[in-house]
Amino acid sequence: MKETIQKIRDNLQSLRQYGSPLYVYDYDVLRNRCDQLNDFKKDLEKDLNGIKVNIHYSPKANGNPAIVKAVKEAGLLIDAMSPLELFIDKKCGFNNSEIVYVCNNVDEDEMKMIFESGTLVCLDSISQVETWGKNFPKTNIMVRINPGVGGIGHSEKVVTAGKVNKFGICENNIPELLEIVKKYDLKILGVHQHLGSLFLDDKVEDYISGIRAGLEITKKHFKDVQIIDLGGGFGVPYKKSEKPLDLENVASKLKNELVKFLNDYPSVKEFKFEVGRFIPCEAGVLVGKVNAIKHENGTNWICTDIGMNELVRPSMYDAYHEISLLDEKDTEEITANICGNVCEGGDILGKDRKLKTPSVGDLILVHNAGAYGYSMASNYTGRPRPAEVMLYDDRIELIRKRDTLTYMEENLVW
Numbered sequence: 514m515k516e517t518i519q520k521i522r523d524n525l526q527s528l529r530q531y532g533s534p535l536y537v538y539d540y541d542v543l544r545n546r547c548d549q550l551n552d553f554k555k556d557l558e559k560d561l562n563g564i565k566v567n568i569h570y571s572p573k574a575n576g577n578p579a580i581v582k583a584v585k586e587a588g589l590l591i592d593a594m595s596p597l598e599l600f601i602d603k604k605c606g607f608n609n610s611e612i613v614y615v616c617n618n619v620d621e622d623e624m625k626m627i628f629e630s631g632t633l634v635c636l637d638s639i640s641q642v643e644t645w646g647k648n649f650p651k652t653n654i655m656v657r658i659n660p661g662v663g664g665i666g667h668s669e670k671v672v673t674a675g676k677v678n679k680f681g682i683c684e685n686n687i688p689e690l691l692e693i694v695k696k697y698d699l700k701i702l703g704v705h706q707h708l709g710s711l712f713l714d715d716k717v718e719d720y721i722s723g724i725r726a727g728l729e730i731t732k733k734h735f736k737d738v739q740i741i742d743l744g745g746g747f748g749v750p751y752k753k754s755e756k757p758l759d760l761e762n763v764a765s766k767l768k769n770e771l772v773k774f775l776n777d778y779p780s781v782k783e784f785k786f787e788v789g790r791f792i793p794c795e796a797g798v799l800v801g802k803v804n805a806i807k808h809e810n811g812t813n814w815i816c817t818d819i820g821m822n823e824l825v826r827p828s829m830y831d832a833y834h835e836i837s838l839l840d841e842k843d844t845e846e847i848t849a850n851i852c853g854n855v856c857e858g859g860d861i862l863g864k865d866r867k868l869k870t871p872s873v874g875d876l877i878l879v880h881n882a883g884a885y886g887y888s889m890a891s892n893y894t895g896r897p898r899p900a901e902v903m904l905y906d907d908r909i910e911l912i913r914k915r916d917t918l919t920y921m922e923e924n925l926v927w
């Protein structure tokens with residue numbers, strides 16, 4: 514992050530033209546995370562006797578075409594969860610065999626679009642499999658199971674496995690699933706599971722136990738599956754006290770499970786992962802400015818132009834992001850709440866943060882904003898979503914324009 518912040522300082526004059534707030538991404542960091550995942554893939558493959566390991570990027574974390582292209586250049590594969598994501602994937606050069614369409618509660622029209630696109634679909638309920646089967650009998654599908662245990666996540670809202678969860682098919686419903694599959698002569702090419710979003714070293718055991726449970730379910734209920742998709746969840750440190758995920762440790766623990774599984778289940782040809790956050794998160798900084806400073810009832814407030822419409826994670830998940838001033842200052846250090854410019858009490862970026870007293874107009878940085886930042890941004894209270902910029906080694910590129918008033922007015926009916 515230090516290097517990225519220095520790059521922002523060095524390029525400040527050029528960056529100012531794109532306005533505030535502004536998402537800034539560091540291409541080197543992005544590529545480094547892709548390379549780490551390539552090493553993780555090789556590490557796993559080494560002990561899996563010719564079985565392929567493929568890392569798909571999940572663009573729900575950040576679907577900017579420049580990021581999708583960087584992922585493509587790094588040799589990773591991709592997912593899609595909506596027609597726009599699929600369109601972007603294909604435009605960035607991914608072919609059908611490199612994409613999995615992981616959907617959740619989609620209608621027949623979207624299924625038709627997926628079918629016609631020729632990408633492999635992953636369906637996550639018996640009801641969705643039935644709808645697919647009625648429309649497209651005798652086709653290949655993947656199905657998402659819920660292993661019932663091993664749910665992980667930085668917030669309850671992003672845990673996607675466990676007894677009560679909207680995702681996947683639980684073990685006791687698999688016999689019914691298999692009847693529907695038979696009725697429509699479908700072939701289950703792959704079994705998918707995703708336990709939730711964000712585990713670090715302290716939660717690797719939970720992650721592995723969820724993987725183990727899913728593999729057991731597959732062994733018990735599904736015949737001749739070729740693909741096992743183990744989802745995402747690879748975490749990054751948001752707090753200074755947290756350490757980067759030890760991918761070698763994850764690989765070594767996973768290997769044990771996968772090798773054991775393959776001994777009993779030889780039809781598998783490929784393991785997939787769907788990694789979102791890990792790739793763009795630490796490459797991104799949200800740069801905003803201080804619009805007001807106040808002291809009320811014993812509390813200091815640093816009031817910025819970064820609202821919950823630009824970055825919703827703190828207000829939605831109580832998520833922690835480091836926040837710093839761009840310029841080092843020699844003013845008094847204060848403890849303050851840092852908030853945005855949206856009319857909601859919950860529009861807070863960080864509580865009880867220690868910062869040097871800023872002045873109105875100073876630039877303020879929200880760290881690790883590259884994942885689930887822009888992709889969750891909105892026009893709440895009629896504000897434009899910010900622009901996005903990529904810092905390459907030799908140039909700065911605007912990779913998405915700020916919303917314009919014309920764009921925002923387009924759908925209004927008078």
Ligand SMILES: Cc1ncc(COP(=O)(O)O)c(C=O)c1O
Binds near residue numbers: 671710711747787
């Ligand atoms: C099905 C699926 N796959 C992959 C991901 C990516 O997860 P993460 O960003 O935690 O790697 C998600 C996100 O929650 C998801 O829902």
